[in-house]
Amino acid sequence: MPKKTTVSLIKCDVGSLAGHHVVPKPLLDVAEKNLKAMKEEGLINSYYVFNVGDDLQLLMVHEKGESNPEVHKLAWDTFRDAADKALELKLYGAGQDLLKTAFSGNIRGMGPGVAEMEIEERGSDPIVVFAADKTSGGAFNLPIFRIFADPMNTAGLVIDPNMAGGFKFEVLDTIENKSVVLKCPEEMYELIALIGTVQRYMVSRVWRARDDLICAVGSVTRLSQIAGKYVGKDDPVMIIRAQHGLPAVGEILAPFMHSYLVEGWMRGSHWGPIMPVGLKDAKCTLFDGPPRIVALGFQVANGKIASTDDGKPMIADLFDDPAFALARKEALEYASMLRRMGEFEPARLGPEEMEYTTLQQILERLKGRFKPA
Numbered sequence: 001m002p003k004k005t006t007v008s009l010i011k012c013d014v015g016s017l018a019g020h021h022v023v024p025k026p027l028l029d030v031a032e033k034n035l036k037a038m039k040e041e042g043l044i045n046s047y048y049v050f051n052v053g054d055d056l057q058l059l060m061v062h063e064k065g066e067s068n069p070e071v072h073k074l075a076w077d078t079f080r081d082a083a084d085k086a087l088e089l090k091l092y093g094a095g096q097d098l099l100k101t102a103f104s105g106n107i108r109g110m111g112p113g114v115a116e117m118e119i120e121e122r123g124s125d126p127i128v129v130f131a132a133d134k135t136s137g138g139a140f141n142l143p144i145f146r147i148f149a150d151p152m153n154t155a156g157l158v159i160d161p162n163m164a165g166g167f168k169f170e171v172l173d174t175i176e177n178k179s180v181v182l183k184c185p186e187e188m189y190e191l192i193a194l195i196g197t198v199q200r201y202m203v204s205r206v207w208r209a210r211d212d213l214i215c216a217v218g219s220v221t222r223l224s225q226i227a228g229k230y231v232g233k234d235d236p237v238m239i240i241r242a243q244h245g246l247p248a249v250g251e252i253l254a255p256f257m258h259s260y261l262v263e264g265w266m267r268g269s270h271w272g273p274i275m276p277v278g279l280k281d282a283k284c285t286l287f288d289g290p291p292r293i294v295a296l297g298f299q300v301a302n303g304k305i306a307s308t309d310d311g312k313p314m315i316a317d318l319f320d321d322p323a324f325a326l327a328r329k330e331a332l333e334y335a336s337m338l339r340r341m342g343e344f345e346p347a348r349l350g351p352e353e354m355e356y357t358t359l360q361q362i363l364e365r366l367k368g369r370f371k372p373a
């Protein structure tokens with residue numbers, strides 16, 4: 001049996017500094033301490049703690065497989081400990097994503113977002129993980145389509161014989177909680193018909209069609225509903241494998257040359273432009289945004305993240321680059337245009353999405369005052 005390695009990216013908003021801005025250092029320290037201890041005990045082989053805006057991100061590489069209760073418990077306990085610290089510091093929204101009290105074997109459906117991919121290591125395995133704040137899983141639909149189905153983005157679809165035959169996309173219907181698999185290029189138009197509706201349909205997994213090799217996994221898989229809210233839909237993360245018969249790292253990043261509009265931003269109630277940034281700028285300010293996205297690249301080797309001689313995982317902060325300055329500039333231009341419209345649609349989300357917000361209480365108050373026209 002070839003050796004299998006699992007990449008787990010589990011994230012949670014456990015409280016943040018000055019509103020929904022950023023995860024402060026004491027919380028990152030709690031995560032660092034817990035993951036270091038479990039690495040020493042041998043549960044995980046590598047880890048990297050980071051944040052995108054107010055979401056604490058735990059990147060872990062191990063050999064325990066997907067949905068491993070011990071790895072999930074490590075993440076849950078870490079989020080609990082960080083939330084306790086946030087509570088002590090009276091940070092904003094302390095423990096806000098921890099929707100249940102008792103851990104029961106799997107962190108899915110308990111509030112945090114989870115993307116996990118078990119792989120058989122190839123000769124060299126470059127991985128890119130994306131993490132976004134102030135948006136939802138549908139924000140990945142456009143780039144994931146470009147990366148795996150658009151020959152105008154991904155040269156490999158045209159040039160590389162190993163990519164001939166295309167890719168299969170699992171699309172989740174977040175209203176009905178059902179999924180469907182579509183294959184490109186044959187069903188490209190049908191795929192766009194679905195995932196163009198970014199608020200309802202979200203890409204959860206991608207496989208290479210000719211051999212079902214797993215290529216991409218998002219955190220929208222197996223959504224569960226708690227208190228009328230779909231858990232795992234917000235502030236998404238995604239894991240993508242690159243190169244050697246799969247899209248190149250540069251093809252995975254190419255869709256982010258331009259900004260585009262995603263749902264989320266202030267109070268999760270507005271359309272806003274996505275802004276690709278390096279970790280140093282992964283914090284939300286203007287109108288609690290604009291929605292930010294980070295891309296981290298690393299190599300998986302021998303069950304861990306390829307590391308320096310002193311054991312530090314080597315992580316490439318891929319959007320920390322002037323090549324994405326155009327997208328950042330466009331994001332500011334779109335932000336300026338949208339904010340000029342204030343609370344008028346389409347700057348604000350449509351009525352279906354606003355049904356889940358506090359706007360309903362305001363509308364309710366006015367109900368009795370309506371008279372037949």
Ligand SMILES: [Mg+2]
Nearest residue numbers: 054055133235
């Ligand atoms: Mg967030």
